[in-house]
Amino acid sequence: MSSYGGDLVREARKRAALTQRELAERAGTVQPVVARWESGRTAISLDDVRRLVRLCGFDLEIMLVPADDSDAAQARRLAGLTGQERLERHARLTRQLAALRAAN
Structure with missing residues (x-):
């Protein structure tokens, strides 16, 4: 497993x-x-x-669901970015998350 x-x-x-x-x-x-x-x-x-x-007091459920290639599509998009573009994207997402946390 x-x-x-x-x-x-x-x-x-x-x-x-x-x-x-x-x-x-x-x-x-x-x-x-x-x-x-x-x-x-x-x-x-x-x-x-x-x-x-x-x-531990829980149960495990396993289900078969239709495949979704969204992870692969995102990985392909990110693979085309330069290191600097990845850093900028990460910084932008970090700012967005911080703003969401501050709003709640």
Whole structure:
């Protein structure tokens, strides 16, 4: 399941306000194993991800949805920018986000 499984476990653990050690105790393992799963250094099966997420008090739903190539289209647009253009774009977006936060 690659590192996505570890990301899901880490997110569920954090939302449940559990430490790696606490999750490890619930799962019948030790903290370094949870750390390796979360970091992606050790592969984790989908069944184990579901079990760990449930031990955090959540459930995992997996759905098939139509593909959307918007990420690829955005990546193609950004690939054509120079380094300076990327920095300017980032600065502009940062200003816009700051303005939105200030308005709320």
